[in-house]
Amino acid sequence: MTIITRKDFPEYFTFGVATSSYQIEGATSADGRGPSIWDTFCREPGRISDGSSGDVACDHYHRWEEDLELISSLGVQAYRFSVAWPRVQPTGSGDINPLGLDFYERLVDGMLERGLDPYLTLYHWDLPQPLQDVGGWANRDTAYHFAEYARAVAERLGERVKSYATLNEPWCSSILSYQIGEHAPGLRNRKLALAAAHHLLLGHGEAVKVLREVVPGAAIGTVLNLNAITPATSSEQDAAAARFEDGAFNRWFLDPLLRGEYPADVWEAYGDDVPQVQPDDLETIRQPIDFLGVNYYSRSVVSADGQQQRPSDSSYTDMGWEVYPQGLSDLLLRLKADYTLPPIYITENGAAYKDTLEGSAVHDAERVAYLQTHLAEVASAVRQGVKVNGYFAWSLMDNFEWAHGYSKRFGLVYVDYGDQQRILKDSALWYRGLAGAKVPEL
Numbered sequence: 001m002t003i004i005t006r007k008d009f010p011e012y013f014t015f016g017v018a019t020s021s022y023q024i025e026g027a028t029s030a031d032g033r034g035p036s037i038w039d040t041f042c043r044e045p046g047r048i049s050d051g052s053s054g055d056v057a058c059d060h061y062h063r064w065e066e067d068l069e070l071i072s073s074l075g076v077q078a079y080r081f082s083v084a085w086p087r088v089q090p091t092g093s094g095d096i097n098p099l100g101l102d103f104y105e106r107l108v109d110g111m112l113e114r115g116l117d118p119y120l121t122l123y124h125w126d127l128p129q130p131l132q133d134v135g136g137w138a139n140r141d142t143a144y145h146f147a148e149y150a151r152a153v154a155e156r157l158g159e160r161v162k163s164y165a166t167l168n169e170p171w172c173s174s175i176l177s178y179q180i181g182e183h184a185p186g187l188r189n190r191k192l193a194l195a196a197a198h199h200l201l202l203g204h205g206e207a208v209k210v211l212r213e214v215v216p217g218a219a220i221g222t223v224l225n226l227n228a229i230t231p232a233t234s235s236e237q238d239a240a241a242a243r244f245e246d247g248a249f250n251r252w253f254l255d256p257l258l259r260g261e262y263p264a265d266v267w268e269a270y271g272d273d274v275p276q277v278q279p280d281d282l283e284t285i286r287q288p289i290d291f292l293g294v295n296y297y298s299r300s301v302v303s304a305d306g307q308q309q310r311p312s313d314s315s316y317t318d319m320g321w322e323v324y325p326q327g328l329s330d331l332l333l334r335l336k337a338d339y340t341l342p343p344i345y346i347t348e349n350g351a352a353y354k355d356t357l358e359g360s361a362v363h364d365a366e367r368v369a370y371l372q373t374h375l376a377e378v379a380s381a382v383r384q385g386v387k388v389n390g391y392f393a394w395s396l397m398d399n400f401e402w403a404h405g406y407s408k409r410f411g412l413v414y415v416d417y418g419d420q421q422r423i424l425k426d427s428a429l430w431y432r433g434l435a436g437a438k439v440p441e442l
């Protein structure tokens with residue numbers, strides 16, 4: 001395994017850690033916060049593997065200062081976090097809750113006081129429940145409500161926030177949530193899912209227009225989860241299946257955002273389930289952006305029979321995801337080859353492993369190896385000319401892992417949910433050595 005050091009990355013490269021509001025904050029009824037679709041989803045029996053919810057999570061809402069100290073101690077330059085829409089606008093439209101904005105203002109000012117650059121995500125899945133009561137993202141109005149919520153946040157926080165990402169992973173907020181049903185609101189309807197995907201993209205475009213007006217000096221972009229997709233064999237059937245998966249998973253979002261069009265091959269395959277697109281929608285969606293966030297965890301090996309392949313010579317994380325670092329450089333080089341790109345940030349990369357607390361230590365060698373090998377691929381892609389400006393490890397600390405509850409640990413920092421103690425894992429110490437290293441004299 002190649003040893004990477006700070007010298008393998010450009011001087012301007014930003015190292016950070018990432019979280020999201022519903023996964024760490026808790027305090028789901030504090031200070032005027034309204035219910036989100038995840039509060040509702042967690043109460044539906046069987047939805048969450050351990051029957052838990054984000055009601056307490058990491059109690060970050062009350063421990064935010066301690067957590068900012070923790071982040072600062074890791075030597076990183078930036079912190080990627082998300083704002084809970086239901087804290088700021090409890091019903092998703094109309095009245096703004098000043099106490100909700102107060103929390104994020106304290107948080108952002110706390111970052112700046114510690115020399116941390118705030119990288120804000122406006123939507124990381126916690127949609128106000130009243131919007132879902134009238135269709136959620138399958139309702140076109142939600143796109144416009146989202147832009148007004150973006151306005152409220154940007155007007156309060158302004159350009160203290162260095163970077164505004166509109167969405168986190170619209171594929172998850174639409175296909176995984178409205179078609180596959182694994183995430184809130186847990187529906188299984190492809191037509192609704194494709195409508196939701198379109199309205200998420202439209203909401204992104206409408207929000208970009210608002211942000212350009214309110215915070216013209218901030219970097220504005222969005223975040224996609226993208227996979228490196230490999231056919232299981234060299235057969236034409238598997239190759240065709242891989243092309244379609246690439247279209248449905250990657251290009252369905254990349255092409256509207258970067259080209260202002262849906263991929264024709266996939267559009268045709270969807271038949272009557274395709275979304276209703278108004279004449280100016282794609283022009284709105286393709287608003288120029290200053291960065292593209294890429295979340296990468298593993299590759300997808302696709303066969304015509306639809307069976308998920310598990311190459312026997314690979315290792316797998318606790319989520320059952322193949323450890324395939326080369327997929328990250330493959331993906332980045334493919335993006336460079338196929339699209340006219342803004343600078344890229346790796347906004348999420350990390351792994352869940354079964355962590356064991358030994359006294360006040362967690363020796364998570366597998367996670368160190370995962371981070372080391374994936375960062376080496378980022379460095380390789382940068383050497384090959386891909387403009388990657390930064391990397392955010394997922395996640396700062398163990399947290400609520402959606403349908404898996406607290407059974408999966410992604411953190412660089414171990415959380416003892418009994419007493420909310422935070423304990424640096426070996427991976428945090430390793431990452432500090434890289435992220436906190438002084439940039440070598442060039």
Ligand SMILES: CO[C@H](O)c1c[n+]2c([nH]1)[C@H](O)[C@@H](O)[C@H](O)[C@H]2CO
Nearest residue numbers: 020168169225295296297348394401
């Ligand atoms: C298939 O991986 C996805 O890209 C993905 C993985 N993850 C995500 N998206 C989400 O953005 C995080 O909230 C999850 O906690 C994290 C770990 O599951």
